[in-house]
Amino acid sequence: MSRPFSVAVLGAGPAGAAVARRARERGWTVHLHDPRLPRQVDASPQSPQPPQSPVSAESPGGTLPRWPATYGVLVDECPAWLDEDPVWPDERPDHLDVRPVQSDERPTRLDERPTRPGRGQDAAPPTASAPAHPRVRTPDGSIRLPHRYAMVDAASLRARLAPGPGAVLHRDAPTGTAATPAALGVDAVIDCTGAPDVTGGVRQVAVGVHVSAAEARELGHDGPVFMDWNPGPGVTGGDVPSFLYVQPLDGGRTVLFEETVLATRASARELVPVLRRRVRARLALESTGPEPAARRWEVVDIPMGTRRRPWYRPRDGIWALGAAGGMVHPATGYSLAAGFAAVDTVLDAVPRGRLPRRLRLSAALAWWLRRLGGELLTRADGDVTADFFAAFFRLPARRQWAYLTGHDGVAVAGAMWALRRATGLGHPFLRPVWRRPWSVVGALLRDGVDPGAPAGSGRGAPGSGRRVRRTVRGSDGGAPSGGR
Numbered sequence: 001m002s003r004p005f006s007v008a009v010l011g012a013g014p015a016g017a018a019v020a021r022r023a024r025e026r027g028w029t030v031h032l033h034d035p036r037l038p039r040q041v042d043a044s045p046q047s048p049q050p051p052q053s054p055v056s057a058e059s060p061g062g063t064l065p066r067w068p069a070t071y072g073v074l075v076d077e078c079p080a081w082l083d084e085d086p087v088w089p090d091e092r093p094d095h096l097d098v099r100p101v102q103s104d105e106r107p108t109r110l111d112e113r114p115t116r117p118g119r120g121q122d123a124a125p126p127t128a129s130a131p132a133h134p135r136v137r138t139p140d141g142s143i144r145l146p147h148r149y150a151m152v153d154a155a156s157l158r159a160r161l162a163p164g165p166g167a168v169l170h171r172d173a174p175t176g177t178a179a180t181p182a183a184l185g186v187d188a189v190i191d192c193t194g195a196p197d198v199t200g201g202v203r204q205v206a207v208g209v210h211v212s213a214a215e216a217r218e219l220g221h222d223g224p225v226f227m228d229w230n231p232g233p234g235v236t237g238g239d240v241p242s243f244l245y246v247q248p249l250d251g252g253r254t255v256l257f258e259e260t261v262l263a264t265r266a267s268a269r270e271l272v273p274v275l276r277r278r279v280r281a282r283l284a285l286e287s288t289g290p291e292p293a294a295r296r297w298e299v300v301d302i303p304m305g306t307r308r309r310p311w312y313r314p315r316d317g318i319w320a321l322g323a324a325g326g327m328v329h330p331a332t333g334y335s336l337a338a339g340f341a342a343v344d345t346v347l348d349a350v351p352r353g354r355l356p357r358r359l360r361l362s363a364a365l366a367w368w369l370r371r372l373g374g375e376l377l378t379r380a381d382g383d384v385t386a387d388f389f390a391a392f393f394r395l396p397a398r399r400q401w402a403y404l405t406g407h408d409g410v411a412v413a414g415a416m417w418a419l420r421r422a423t424g425l426g427h428p429f430l431r432p433v434w435r436r437p438w439s440v441v442g443a444l445l446r447d448g449v450d451p452g453a454p455a456g457s458g459r460g461a462p463g464s465g466r467r468v469r470r471t472v473r474g475s476d477g478g479a480p481s482g483g484r
Contacts, residue, residue, distance in 0.1 A: 001428045003029075004027055004028055004029050005026075005028045005029070005151035005187050005188075005190075005350075005351055006028060006029035006030075006082070006185075006186040007019075007023050007030055007031070007186055007187060007188050007189070007190060008031040008032075008033060008174075008179075008181070008184040008188075008189045008190070009030060009031070009171070009189075009190050009192060009299065009386060010033050010034075010174065010179060010189065010190070010191045010192060010193050011033070011119075011191070011193040011194065012032055012033075012034035012036065012037055012064050012065055012191035012455070013033055013034075013067065013191040013192060013194065014067065014071070014157065014158075014161065014323070014339070014340075015321050015322025015324075015335075015336075015340075016032065016034065016192035016193075016321075016325070017032075017064050017158070017161035017162070017324075017337040018161055018190060018339065018340050018343050019164065019190050019321055019343055019346075019347070020161075020163040020167055021161045021162070021163055021164065022081070022343050022344060022347055023347055024163055024166060024167050026347065027166075027270045029166075029168075029186075030163060030166070030167040030168065031167075031168045031170060031184065031186060032163055032167055032168070032169050032170065033170045033172055033173065033174060034065060034067035034170075034171070034173070035082035035171050035172060035173050036171075037064070037065055037169050037170075037171045038063060038065065046254050047415050054443050056125075063158075063162055064158050064161065064162055064163075066158075067154045067157075068154075068369075069154065070151065070208075070249070070298065070334050071151065071152040071154060071157075071332075072149065072150065072151050072247060072336075073075075073138050073147065073149070073150060073152055073334070073336055073337040074147050074148065074149055074337060074404065074405060075131045075147075075148040075150050076147065076148055076335075076368070077337035077338065077341060077405045078337045078339050078340055078341065078439075079341050079343070081343070081344075081369065082160075084338060084418030090376055093462045095107060101178055105176070106187055106213055106409070114410070115331065116251045116375070126166055128148070131148040131149065131150040132150070132223070132224055133145050133146065133147070133148065133149070133226045134224035134225055134226040134229075134246075134247070135223065135224070135226065136147050136225075136226050136227050136228075136389075136393050137225065137228040137229065138227075138229045138230070138386050138387075138389055138393070139229065139230055139386055139387075139390070140387075140390040143393055145393075146397035146400065147224045147397065147400070147401060147404070148223075149224070149226060151219065151247050151249055151256075152336070153246070158383070161399075164327070165173070173193075173264065175298075176383055178319070179191070180269070180316065180317070180318065181316075181317040181318070182454075187317070187350075187351075188314075188317045188318070188319060188322070188350050188351075189307055189317060189318045189319065190319045190321055190346070190350070191309070191318060191320040191321070191324045191325075192320070192321050192322050192324055192339075193308070193324050194322075194323045194324055195302075195303045195306045195307060195308075195323040195326075195328055196303065196304050196305070196306050196307070196308055197303045198296035198303065198414055198447050200265055201265070201303060201304070201305070201306060201447045202263050202264070202265060202303075202304040202330065202374055202375065202447060203261065203263075203265075203297075203301060203303050203304055204262060204263060204264075204266070204300065204301075204303050204304055204333040205260075205261045205263060205264060205268045205271045205272065205275065205300065205301055205302075206245070206258050206261065206275060206299070206300035207213060207244070207256060207258065207259055207272055207278075207279055207297065207298070207299055207300075208256050208259070208297070208298045208299075208300070208342075209256070209257050209279055209283075209285070209295060209296070209297050209298075210249065210254050210256050210294075210295065210296040210297075211254065211255055211257065211292075211294065211295050211299070212253070212254060212255075212292075212295075213248075213252055213253055213255060213418040215292070215294065215336070216254075216255035216257075219283050219284075219349070221246065221257075222253055223246075224247050224248060225245060225246040225247075226245070227243045227244075227245065227246060227389065228243055228244040228245075228246070229243045229385065229386035229389055229390070230244075230386075231382060231386075232244070232259070232281050232282040233281040233282065233384065234281055234480060235278065235281075236382070237381060237382045237383030237386075238381050238382065238383070239257060239381070239382055240261055240271070240274065241261065241262070241264070241265065241380065241381060241382035241384075241385040241386070242259050242260055242261045242262075242275060242382075243262065244257065244258070244259055244260075244277060244282055245257075245258040245260055246258075251461050254294070256298075257279060257282070257283060258279070258298075259278045259279045259282070260275075260300070260332070261275065261334070262377055262385075263304055263330070263331060263374045264373075265376055265377050265378050265379035267373070267447055268299065268301040272299055276297070280299060284339045289312075290333050297375045299403070300333075302328065302333045303323075303328070304328060304330045304333060304374055305326075305328070305330035305370075305371045305374050305444075305447055306326070306328075307320065307323075307324060307325055307326030307327075308324045308325070309325065309364070310322050310357060310363070310364065310367070311322075311324075311325025311326060311327060311342065311346065311352075311391065312363040312364065312407075313355075313360060313364075314323075314350075314353065314354065317353070319346060319350060321337055321339055321342060321343065321346055322336075322339035323335050323339075324384070324417060325339075327339050327342070327365055327407075329404070330368060330373065330374030330375075330405075331373040331374045331377060331443060332404060334404075336420065337405070338405065338407065342407070343440045345359075361409070362407070362408050362409040363407045363409065364408065364409065365409025365410070365412070365413065366406060366409040366411075366412040368405075368410045368444070369377065369409065369413055369416060370403070370412060371444055371447075372440070372444065373416070374432070375440055375443050375444055376429055376430070376440070379432050380428065380429050382430050383429075384428045384461055385429070387427075387429075388423065388427065388429040391419060391422045391423045391427075393414065394422065395418055395419060395422065396418075399414065399415040399418045399419075400415070401418065402414060402415040403415035403419075415472040421437055
């Protein structure tokens, strides 16, 4: 009888945990590597095991590391295997009620929203609040996002993705030549250690504040907001563009207000003070004196458009998934649901050593097109960005869906072409493509990371050595040092 297929998964964040769990369900031998895994103690009265000593997931405490990040997902992008036992409150406070479209809001053709085959309208991953259609606000008006969105209950998700009996846990972080199938004694390696950080590269930076539901009501909170591109007090159209993001957490007991620069080449150190001031100005929070006990601040800093290797193109038995595979959307910062949706596709292909050619070509086209969108965002001012997003959210829901979630190159290209038709080639957002094409192409190539980079290598894996606390919205890594 042949031995089971074996795989080493690097990184125990959501992406790595999902890979490990689904591989175990196939009967594979799974080795999960992450130095953040809880320390294990032998059943014998001896000292704790050495850091690199393997431990069965059946051992006491054989669980995943804590995931402190804040995650949000487009619910219907998540795969059906996450639909069991959705977790959210049976009753929502009045201020979280998803009301019918108001008179100042354009209907959003919710019937056009794509639903994954086999999914019901009530299917969802474990979420911290009921899935809803949050508002999108621009200077042109207010609409409803035609896709269900929710904040993930990270603790419930972590429990659901625990690798289960038989998985072997390693409190280490193999890199370079130590992270190859031969060195680890497995048939394949799947790198889920997060996106590498590139000096001067494109990133998303945000500052948010968690407040109690009572304080949120006093601040005029009237429901979740996906994006509010209306400039806050004191912000002009020529300033660095940012939008307000508002989401309920903890079953509605707290609310997150977050000011986000969607894509920029400025550093977090430069932008964090600016964004903190903008949050305070929008909410009219006092800038002096002690903070209320229930108020908590967070900082988001996400490398955009980088990868350790393409998720769709393995090399020498080494694969990558999630942020490490380039699944962070370079124009939104999301990757959690996309990584989950690709897990089974990748695991189906791992024993063969490659994905189908058509899928590889389509995914590559989508990655480059979406990176182009991210690069153009870095060059636009506030007025131009707000106008462009107003045009984007006027597109049919299926076009929005293709761009926001798709790794289908043809569908992404179709969405971008439809947007060009809506705005015209002369729109200032698109102008760099025609006026300075080589500058745009050069920036895309300069930010790239060698597709053959060894698993787990590269400077600044998410969360490593950073001076700001990183909370990641919709991203999935599991950097050995505690990232996404």
